[in-house]
Amino acid sequence: MKKLIAVLSLGMLVAGSSVYAQTTTKPQDQKPRNEMRGAMKNRVQKSPEAIAQMKTDRLAQKLELSAAQKNQLQELNMRQAQEMKAMRESHKATGEKTPELRAQMQEARKANHEKWQTELKSILSAEQYAKYEANREEMKQKRADRKKGLKSGEHKQSGERQKRGEYKKQEQGK
Template sequence: MKKNILMLALSVLVAGSSVAPAVAQGGSKSRQEVKAHKERGERRSPEERAAARTERMTKELGLNKAQARKVEALYLKQAKDKDAMRSRFKKGDRNADFRKEMMASHKRHNEELKSILDKKQYAKYEEQREQMKAKHQERGGKDRRGHHERSTQIR
């Protein structure tokens, strides 16, 4: 009888330890779901993208709650701006000022981010950006989808 109770308790313990991490993750999507989402050509919503970037920056840079809120609002604004620019680009609005607008938007974003982060955090952020650029160069100028980077020369 004691053996049966011990085996039952042990099996509940093992089952609980394997189920607990899955339950703790809650509503987060599995890697397969995210990959399937990307394969269908769907984009995550601006809110999802902002939340993901904020979470990653919070872990990497050690943001406090106030900074995380400000960063998330900044990334949400940036994601919405990028979506608007992307739709303009797809509609054929590709005049000479388009690139200047994109660069100005990027510069504003960096200035706002710099005002939110402290000097140490911003230095680490810049270091990570440089590392990503180096990785990009190592891959031969290919972006995440395996496409070659477009030439910036005017022909």
């Protein structure tokens, strides 16, 4: 009788622990990655006016812009959004997806963004631009953390940021 109870309790222990050991890796309602990509391709592009307005509103709220600054920024964002739309349409019109063409498009986007940055600097005060730069660096760090799978602020606790900086310095020294 003692053996029977020991075997049954051991069986319950093994069966119970195996239930707790199973974990789900993703929610059941999450779509497969390829379906999500297809949905992204079919989404409707916002108009340049809507893009410029969203960008202006976001920066005006974060940097506490005056009405004159907000108008100047709206014009700047509108010009940039129209230029980007023209670039996208010209890229789509060619129909080619060569690495050279992709690199050329990336360079054009970088040049457009640098031009936008210099004009933005002339619109904002020194304090506002410093606040903008700090916010930009913070967002860069959050994106890097997300890419590495860290939660916000974890890099500070683990010293990961310092390790990466040291690694980059070593690579540059070679």
